[in-house]
Amino acid sequence: MEIMLRAFGQLTEIIKTNVVALPDGADSDALVQELQKMYPALAAKKYMIAIDKKTISRNTGLAEGSTVALLPPFSGG
Amino acid sequence: MKDKDIYERYNRQIILKGFGVDAQLKLLKAKVLVVGAGGLGCPALQYLVGAGIGTIGIADHDLVTLSNLHRQVLFNTDDVGQPKAQVAATKLRLVNSDVSIVVHNQKLQNNNALDIIAAYDLVLDGTDNFSSRYLINDACVLLKKPLVYGAVSMFEGQVAVFNVAGSNNRGAHYRDLFPVPPKDGEIRNCAEGGVLGMLPGIIGTMQATEVIKLLTGIGSPLTNKLLTYDILTHETYTVELVASSAEHASAPNTTDAFLAMDYVAACTLEETPGLEIDARQFHQLRQQESAVVIDVREFGETPLIKNLEHRQIPMSVFTQHMSSIEPHTILLVCQHGIRSLYAAELLHDEFGTSREVYSLKGGLVKWGAEIDV
Numbered sequence: 001m002e003i004m005l006r007a008f009g010q011l012t013e014i015i016k017t018n019v020v021a022l023p024d025g026a027d028s029d030a031l032v033q034e035l036q037k038m039y040p041a042l043a044a045k046k047y048m049i050a051i052d053k054k055t056i057s058r059n060t061g062l063a064e065g066s067t068v069a070l071l072p073p074f075s076g077g
Numbered sequence: 078m079k080d081k082d083i084y085e086r087y088n089r090q091i092i093l094k095g096f097g098v099d100a101q102l103k104l105l106k107a108k109v110l111v112v113g114a115g116g117l118g119c120p121a122l123q124y125l126v127g128a129g130i131g132t133i134g135i136a137d138h139d140l141v142t143l144s145n146l147h148r149q150v151l152f153n154t155d156d157v158g159q160p161k162a163q164v165a166a167t168k169l170r171l172v173n174s175d176v177s178i179v180v181h182n183q184k185l186q187n188n189n190a191l192d193i194i195a196a197y198d199l200v201l202d203g204t205d206n207f208s209s210r211y212l213i214n215d216a217c218v219l220l221k222k223p224l225v226y227g228a229v230s231m232f233e234g235q236v237a238v239f240n241v242a243g244s245n246n247r248g249a250h251y252r253d254l255f256p257v258p259p260k261d262g263e264i265r266n267c268a269e270g271g272v273l274g275m276l277p278g279i280i281g282t283m284q285a286t287e288v289i290k291l292l293t294g295i296g297s298p299l300t301n302k303l304l305t306y307d308i309l310t311h312e313t314y315t316v317e318l319v320a321s322s323a324e325h326a327s328a329p330n331t332t333d334a335f336l337a338m339d340y341v342a343a344c345t346l347e348e349t350p351g352l353e354i355d356a357r358q359f360h361q362l363r364q365q366e367s368a369v370v371i372d373v374r375e376f377g378e379t380p381l382i383k384n385l386e387h388r389q390i391p392m393s394v395f396t397q398h399m400s401s402i403e404p405h406t407i408l409l410v411c412q413h414g415i416r417s418l419y420a421a422e423l424l425h426d427e428f429g430t431s432r433e434v435y436s437l438k439g440g441l442v443k444w445g446a447e448i449d450v
Contacts (some may be wrong), residue, residue, distance in 0.1 A: 006314065008305055009230050010265060011376065013393040040397045044423075046259050050316040055254070055303075057321035069316060071305065074228035074235050076266045076363040077117040077205035077277060 001064040005033060009072040014041045022062065029059045031068060072073045086175070087129050099329055100293035101129065105175070107292045110134040110197040112213055114161040116148040116277030117227050121285040123151065124185035125201075126169045126176050128289060133169075134197055136181035137162040148274030185209060187336050190216040193378055199223040199291060201284050205266055208344040211258050214251035215241065218328045219335055223291055226251060227277075227284040231270045234280035234306045237318065240286050241300045249301045249318035252328050258343045265418060269412055276308045352421045353438035356447040360409060362435060367405035373420045374411050380441060382410070385449050392416050406433040410448075414440035 001024050007015040015035065022030060030050055036043045049056055050069040062068070084091065109130050111118050114137040125133055141149070141156045141164060151165045166178045181193055194200055194216050202213050202224060210228070217224040217240050224239040239250040268440050283306070292297040304315045329335040354362065362368055370387035373395060388411075390398050399420075407424060409417035414437055421436040428434070437444060 008314070009233055010270075010393065011389075024282050041394050044396045046257060046263065047257065048254055053315065054317045055319050057253070057256075057319065069314065071254075071303065071316070072078075072230075073207070073259050073264060074230035074233070075205060075207045075210065075259075075264055076229040076270070076272060077113050077203050077227070 001026070001062070003057060003062055004065065004067040006067060008070065009074060011042070011045060011047060011070050011072050014039045014045070015070065024064075025061070027059050027061050028056060028068070030065040031062060082175075083129075084436050086173075090128065095295055096293065100295065103293050104129050104289070105131045105205055107199075108134070108197045109199055109201060109288055109292075110136060110181075110194060111201045111203060112136045112209070113203035113205065113206055114149070114151065114165045115139075115145065115203060116229070116272065116274070117281035118201070119149045119151040119165070120278045121201055121227075121256075121288075122165060122169055123172065124282060124285040124289060126173045126178070128285075129173065129175060130292075132177045132179065132197075134179040134193070135165050136163045136183065136185055136193060137165075138182060138184040143407060148272065150274075150278065171321040175386045184298075185212060185216075186214065187338060187340070188222050191220065191332060191335065194220055194222060197222065197349060198289065199225065201225045201227075201288060203227060203281060203284070206344070207258055207260075208340040210251060211343065212338070214335050214338040214390070215328045215333060215335060215338065218250055218252075219330070219332065223248075224250065225284045225287045225291070229272055229276050229280055230265060231272065232276065232309045234276055234283075235303060235345045236280060236283045236287065236299055236306070237303045238291065238298045239298045241291070241298070243301070246301075247320055248304055249320040250328070253318055253320050254303060256327060258340075260344055260419065265416070269415055273308060279308065280306065349422060349425050352418060352434065352436050353414070353426065354408075355438060356444040359435070359437055359444070362406055362408055362433075365406050368408060369383040369402065369404040369406070370408045370410065371402070371420075372410050378412065380445055380449075382441070392420065395420055396423065399427055406435075408435050408437065410441055411438045412440045413442055414438045 003020045005018050048071045091101050107130050137160050151168050156164045162180045162182045164414045166180045198424040223241045226237045228235050241248040287298050290296045301318045306313050372389045373392050409420050411417040417436040421434045424434045
């Protein structure tokens with residue numbers, strides 16, 4: 001299945017795609033693993049994951065066409 | 078203040094449908110603390126003072142610098158070297174003498190944050206570092222004060238309203254969003270990554286708008302939501318924050334627990350002693366046969382290093398490439414010496430004492446002329 005990606009902040013310098021193919025039934029952990037395989041630099045980054053515009057705090061199932069946003073913290077003011 | 082004056086001064090907002098005198102009276106009774114009189118705080122303060130908030134506290138311990146002026150719109154060139162909170166208060170009193178402005182010319186820390194925040198109805202976070210943001214968040218959670226959060230990084234900004242409970246849920250807060258405090262250096266701040274002055278102008282103004290919405294009840298504040306704004310496209314992306322019980326537990330739940338927190342350490346790299354060097358040591362070490370200079374800035378960042386042999390391994394790909402660095406002595410540089418110190422810590426963790434790793438303290442901004450000759 002295809003998952004849409006939205007990266008924000010400095011993560012846009014690492015993640016260069018806006019769509020990822022995953023096996024049917026994959027969850028957010030599988031997505032993170034796949035992304036880290038594609039982009040090893042992601043492993044050292046902190047970010048919040050939102051699935052279809054809702055943040056998650058534990059491993060969560062994905063569906064065909066889900067949009068996953070990766071939101072890093074900002075400190076500047 | 079006479080009723081007639083209120084009608085005249087605040088006329089343009091009072092006549093708004095759904096606002097009226099009632100909303101204005103709520104503002105005139107409200108007490109708002111703005112932490113940080115910088116890129117976010119300056120525009121927020123101007124609009125909040127203009128709108129007639131009864132009492133406004135300004136907490137900032139910094140002095141005005143020349144590089145502040147492109148975005149911190151309350152300050153003039155003559156103000157450089159003066160305390161920000163005091164200068165801001167003087168200017169703002171000229172805008173609206175109805176507003177009682179309280180200057181807190183000090184850094185918010187464990188031992189004063191609860192006392193200062195307790196005197197206000199809500200807090201606007203306009204700080205520029207993670208340790209302050211976690212401290213302010215935890216103090217507001219403990220005191221049950223709504224917190225209007227705003228932050229920027231390069232071309233993007235974030236706005237959220239924390240700690241406003243619904244009928245059957247507690248309000249989400251900063252630790253729900255980012256449970257693990259990042260270390261300074263992990264994320265580029267304005268001094269490291271740069272910022273267009275308008276971005277904190279927009280985000281600070283959005284924060285002030287959220288304050289007015291919360292106090293008067295108009296509109297839909299960003300409660301339990303995080304809005305991200307991109308100044309290059311004017312696109313916004315809003316996600317719903319789900320408050321999780323586990324994350325709540327990581328915020329201190331008593332005054333004693335709050336006082337015992339070490340926010341600076343939580344957001345500071347565990348320092349390995351001896352990693353930082355100055356320009357003189359840099360030149361000495363560079364003479365070694367097995368030394369390499371590595372610029373960890375992203376491609377395109379200026380000033381370029383022109384006359385010094387070096388490699389460039391940007392932080393965004395650093396962890397992928399660091400194990401391939403062969404020379405024994407590794408000299409790391411970046412803009413201000415924050416990212417290069419972080420890189421030095423990463424290499425130190427990777428290689429231990431089998432290599433010599435150093436970061437140029439103060440970076441190219443401080444030493445550029447001396448090392449790149």
